[in-house]
Amino acid sequence: MRPYGFGIDIGGTAIKLGLFRTEGELLEKWQIPTRRKDCGKWVLPDALDSVRAKMAERGIGWDQVEGVGMGVPGPVTEDGTVLRCINLGWDVFNIPNAVKKLEPHIENIQVSNDVNAAALGELWLGGAKGRWSAVMVTLGTGIGGGIVVGHKMIYGSGGAGGEIGHICIEPDEPVRCKCGGRGCLEQYCSATGLLRVTRQHLHDHPGTQTVLADTPELTAKDICDAAREGDAFALSQLDLLGKRLGRALTAVAATIDPQIFVIGGGLSNAGQILLDPIEFYYRKYAFHAFRHTEFALAELGNDAGIYGCVKMILS
Ligand SMILES: [Zn+2]
Known part of the structure; x- marks a missing residue:
């Protein structure tokens, strides 16, 4: 070498x-x-x-x-x-x-x-170190997915293996996803999705008691920060995100049955307060044989990509 x-x-x-x-x-x-x-x-x-x-x-x-x-x-x-x-x-x-x-x-x-x-x-030197199969979910502007099984990446027949952000979870959604479909997971559970859903709720329920109602130019980070400070409405929004994403991941597990789910992307900077509801609903809805799949936060941040790229030439 x-x-x-x-x-x-x-x-x-x-x-x-x-x-x-x-x-x-x-x-x-x-x-x-x-x-x-x-x-x-x-x-x-x-x-x-x-x-x-x-x-x-x-x-x-x-x-x-x-x-x-x-x-x-x-x-x-x-x-x-x-x-x-x-x-x-x-x-x-x-x-x-x-x-x-x-x-x-x-x-x-x-x-x-x-x-x-x-x-x-992440599998090589990050949050999934030591495992041989993992599903990475990045929550940012959209939702990215990456799947490794037996140390091998799943490319798929058309290169779209792991595109979990476009799993349809709400077919009656009136708003279109940027992919052209409706009701895609990333319309609700990406950073952009969390913000969209939260804004919509505040618009539909003007009297909601929350610090977010008075926050100018609301961001996804504001929602996570408010949740960490105990704001009940902000917590309910993360709970709703966790319910949708946790349930969607049970479908991924039914297909791949990975050792671990690694949650990354900008929204994952919120840490445990975001991870907890995802994990809670995953276990609630999962089939018993994969109910105990591990969950971890990504550890390599923005460097995960370059680490993985170099790992490809070594394997
Ligand atoms: Zn989509």
Whole structure:
């Protein structure tokens, strides 16, 4: 095994990069802006330029680099073909082929969906360390899902394995999800969803006793903070989120039966006050054979993606 590897986590606004020792030590991380213009055609060249600049700075040659792992915010098949990535303006193309054309020295290039990569990172050195199967759920603007079984990521036939945010839980929902469907899990249980549901309740019930009623420009963090301070209405909103998400995860468990669920994403910064209701309702609704699945908060934060990316080239 060569001594170094790079993890590249491509997001809609920033590309996060990490230089690792191949035994798992993160030596340095940095980020560059994602240039989305011209249908995202600068994204890969920019990322590789940044890798080359770092190698020059540290005096590392390609013969010392094991490979490059990459996470992208969209569906990816096992051979690294991205199937349209709306956030980046990408259509359908094979990423390893494109990378090798840009940098022929890279022999080992692995690509996956960003949340799948984050799940692998958490399984390797984070909240799911030591397990061999995990489902990662990220609660942010949307809901991301990443599934690892037997240390292997589940890509799915169309690259959409783990897209649990678009499980339909309320078919009669009048508002459309950004995917075009109605009643998707992420419409209720993402940070955006929590805020939407809470605002709607305050609008429909003007007399509700809560500090949130007087909070200007309400955020999901305000709701979690109020819950932590004992605000009964804020607590009821987290309870409702936990009920919906916990129940949806029983369906995931009925399919995958993972050892552990890892909850990450911006909303997970709320910590135990968010995790407790999810876990409570999961156990309440779960089939007895998977009622005791572990739950944990993600531990690697924004770095989970780069850890998982580099892990891909090692396995
Ligand atoms: Zn949806």
